[in-house]
Amino acid sequence: MSGPAPEFKNPIVRWIDVRLPVFTFMHHEYRGFPVPKNLNYFWSFGGMAMVALIGMILTGIMLAMQYTPHVDHAFDSVERIMRDVNWGWLIRYIHMNGGSMFFIVVYIHIFRGLYYGSYKDPRELLWILGVVLFILMMATAFMGYVLPWGQMSFWGATVITNLFSAIPVVGDAIVTWLWGGFSVDNPTLNRFFSLHFLLPFAILGVVILHIAAMHVSGSNNPKGIEPKGPQDTVMFHPFMTAKDTVALIAFILVWAFFVFYAPNYMGHPDNYIPADPFSTPAHIVPEWYFLPFYGILRAFTADAFIYWPVAWLMTPKLMGVLAMFASLGLLAVLPWLDTSRVKSCSFRPIYKWLVIIFVLDVIFLGYLGGKPAEGWYVPASQWATFYYFVHFLVLTPLVGWFEKPKPLPTSISEPVLDTDSSK
Amino acid sequence: MKKTIITLTSVVILSLGLATQANASETAKPPAEEWSWTGYFGSFDRPSAQRGLQVYAEVCASCHGLKRIAYRNLSDLGYSVEDIKSFAAEYEVEDGPNTEGEMFMRAAKPSDSFVSPFANDEEAIAINGALPPDLSLIVKARAGGEGHIGINFIKWMAGRGTASGADYIYHLLTGYIDEDDLEAAIKSGDLPHDFELVEGKSINKWFPGHNITMVAPVDDDAVEYEDGTEATKEQVSRDIATFLAWASEPELEKRKSVGIKAILFLFVLLGLFIAVKRRMWANIKH
Numbered sequence: 131m132s133g134p135a136p137e138f139k140n141p142i143v144r145w146i147d148v149r150l151p152v153f154t155f156m157h158h159e160y161r162g163f164p165v166p167k168n169l170n171y172f173w174s175f176g177g178m179a180m181v182a183l184i185g186m187i188l189t190g191i192m193l194a195m196q197y198t199p200h201v202d203h204a205f206d207s208v209e210r211i212m213r214d215v216n217w218g219w220l221i222r223y224i225h226m227n228g229g230s231m232f233f234i235v236v237y238i239h240i241f242r243g244l245y246y247g248s249y250k251d252p253r254e255l256l257w258i259l260g261v262v263l264f265i266l267m268m269a270t271a272f273m274g275y276v277l278p279w280g281q282m283s284f285w286g287a288t289v290i291t292n293l294f295s296a297i298p299v300v301g302d303a304i305v306t307w308l309w310g311g312f313s314v315d316n317p318t319l320n321r322f323f324s325l326h327f328l329l330p331f332a333i334l335g336v337v338i339l340h341i342a343a344m345h346v347s348g349s350n351n352p353k354g355i356e357p358k359g360p361q362d363t364v365m366f367h368p369f370m371t372a373k374d375t376v377a378l379i380a381f382i383l384v385w386a387f388f389v390f391y392a393p394n395y396m397g398h399p400d401n402y403i404p405a406d407p408f409s410t411p412a413h414i415v416p417e418w419y420f421l422p423f424y425g426i427l428r429a430f431t432a433d434a435f436i437y438w439p440v441a442w443l444m445t446p447k448l449m450g451v452l453a454m455f456a457s458l459g460l461l462a463v464l465p466w467l468d469t470s471r472v473k474s475c476s477f478r479p480i481y482k483w484l485v486i487i488f489v490l491d492v493i494f495l496g497y498l499g500g501k502p503a504e505g506w507y508v509p510a511s512q513w514a515t516f517y518y519f520v521h522f523l524v525l526t527p528l529v530g531w532f533e534k535p536k537p538l539p540t541s542i543s544e545p546v547l548d549t550d551s552s553k
Numbered sequence: 554m555k556k557t558i559i560t561l562t563s564v565v566i567l568s569l570g571l572a573t574q575a576n577a578s579e580t581a582k583p584p585a586e587e588w589s590w591t592g593y594f595g596s597f598d599r600p601s602a603q604r605g606l607q608v609y610a611e612v613c614a615s616c617h618g619l620k621r622i623a624y625r626n627l628s629d630l631g632y633s634v635e636d637i638k639s640f641a642a643e644y645e646v647e648d649g650p651n652t653e654g655e656m657f658m659r660a661a662k663p664s665d666s667f668v669s670p671f672a673n674d675e676e677a678i679a680i681n682g683a684l685p686p687d688l689s690l691i692v693k694a695r696a697g698g699e700g701h702i703g704i705n706f707i708k709w710m711a712g713r714g715t716a717s718g719a720d721y722i723y724h725l726l727t728g729y730i731d732e733d734d735l736e737a738a739i740k741s742g743d744l745p746h747d748f749e750l751v752e753g754k755s756i757n758k759w760f761p762g763h764n765i766t767m768v769a770p771v772d773d774d775a776v777e778y779e780d781g782t783e784a785t786k787e788q789v790s791r792d793i794a795t796f797l798a799w800a801s802e803p804e805l806e807k808r809k810s811v812g813i814k815a816i817l818f819l820f821v822l823l824g825l826f827i828a829v830k831r832r833m834w835a836n837i838k839h
């Protein structure tokens with residue numbers, strides 16, 4: 131996989147490399163790392179997520195220098211950052227919108243994996259590490275949203291931490307333990323701040339494992355067939371770095387647009403009202419990137435048809451919580467639920483549409499998650515939740531058996547060399 | 554290639570569409586007004602904001618605080634250091650302890666925050682019957698979006714920002730309904746059929762629930778403008794909304810002007826790197 135050992139001209143670089151071969155390592159892993167040459171721009175979203183993570187860590191460290199994690203001062207200290215700290219508004223808006231940007235690129239990154247079968251042999255562990263990253267991100271984002279101590283911070287924290295009270299017998303004790311008291315209060319804010327600072331570095335660690343695993347199996351590609359030789363690949367550097375740079379600048383452009391022209395679009399106005407434990411907002415909604423899962427959670431009402439089968443066993447609240455966690459857990463076992471050996475949906479005429487319908491279902495769940503639990507929203511979210519699970523547990527295994535895939539090309543470069551259109 | 558970009562764009566827009574849900578308000582949305590600070594190049598209308606300060610000081614300040622704004626911040630609105638000093642000096646703040654260990658009152662300085670009318674929330678509630686919210690962030694906190702999901706997305710992308718909060722302030726102040734007009738207002742649909750006036754409250758078309766503790770604060774000639782502008786109810790409401798929009802987002806003008814430069818720079822950079830990438834991939838069949 132790696133090319134010949136590099137000769138470094140710079141004597142300092144050589145001196146270091148003999149003692150600690152970081153330069154040789156970088157050379158082998160990037161200049162000597164072959165990637166399929168047919169990657170499209172969907173493959174740039176991992177790099178974008180990395181840039182988002184680094185941007186979040188850097189702005190986050192700067193915000194932490196000015197932020198005060200105390201119920202009496204948190205809101206004021208954030209407003210002080212916005213008004214009196216030099217360029218504080220810029221740092222804070224980058225961070226605030228960066229959370230949403232991070233989720234947008236990660237959702238597209240996950241969609242890429244689903245559509246092109248990037249989770250299949252030999253990349254199962256790479257995929258599972260990705261699911262772990264997704265869950266860590268959600269935990270980090272949730273705790274970060276609590277820190278400004280606005281109304282939605284407080285009530286969001288109250289609703290979400292209360293979920294654990296659904297656990298039989300020990301639920302209430304767990305919630306008290308999580309809060310560090312008998313309601314969301316100063317100890318809760320303090321520990322959320324501590325963990326919000328810690329978790330991004332845990333994410334960074336898992337990202338390194340995620341990338342290491344990717345460097346073992348190599349990238350998947352839109353055709354979903356493994357490269358057969360050098361004619362199918364290009365070196366990561368300089369070819370993919372050139373391509374990824376274009377994607378990264380486009381990404382930063384979108385991010386900058388929101389920071390400068392619509393910084394509050396993805397936030398909630400109620401979070402500019404200081405937290406008040408005695409006044410509940412009319413509708414408590416989590417940040418938009420949680421809405422699909424919030425939709426699943428709320429779908430389990432006492433009269434929901436998806437709850438009947440387990441009604442003898444548990445409360446609807448517990449079922450909702452379990453379903454929400456299961457919806458993430460199913461992603462992790464997807465490599466074993468999908469029975470087809472063909473990776474890319476380009477060659478799977480039926481599953482291709484199932485993936486697209488699944489994505490629409492998730493978006494629909496997100497829409498419903500943001501609506502009050504009334505009227506047609508309630509049965510709609512129950513059916514959308516039902517479909518979410520049917521997709522993974524029934525359709526995905528079943529379609530893999532009976533679907534007749536289109537003929538696969540013999541190699542990545544074949545359609546190009548044959549001057550035949552790839553479709 | 555083209556197909557990928559189209560797919561990507563639609564996926565991104567779909568994901569962004571989700572985000573609108575988080576800030577779309579459920580109650581009736583007041584109509585959108587024209588404001589000077591919207592769009593990519595918008596800036597605060599200085600004379601209007603200055604008149605708004607006068608309205609705040611003479612009307613709102615008797616109940617509402619503005620504690621996140623310091624007197625020195627008024628230089629943003631075009632006031633000189635001398636103006637600010639004399640304006641601040643009209644207010645008294647508690648300072649201390651002095652060398653004797655006593656707290657004392659002194660005239661406010663430009664570095665002080667706007668003095669709140671009540672010592673604490675409890676006093677404010679005891680006197681007013683409800684808490685008059687501090688107005689420093691009121692425009693941002695009432696920016697309930699632009700209604701329909703698609704229109705909301707387009708307006709935010711066009712740089713309208715939190716102007717829906719200013720729309721709300723303007724219409725709240727002009728949306729009071731006289732008790733004698735109650736029947737007519739219900740007939741015309743301004744109020745719901747099941748509306749019931751709570752004893753001691755005022756009726757407002759745009760306030761959630763329509764029963765508002767604040768009595769109509771502005772009427773025609775509520776203030777006498779120093780610059781001679783006719784102080785109609787609408788004019789006064791516009792001016793205070795403009796002033797409060799500035800108070801909510803004092804960084805807005807700098808944000809937008811830095812934004813233009815940043816976006817232009819990134820566009821040029823993007824163009825250059827597209828060229829680099831094409832050159833690099835020119836000889837690769839894929």
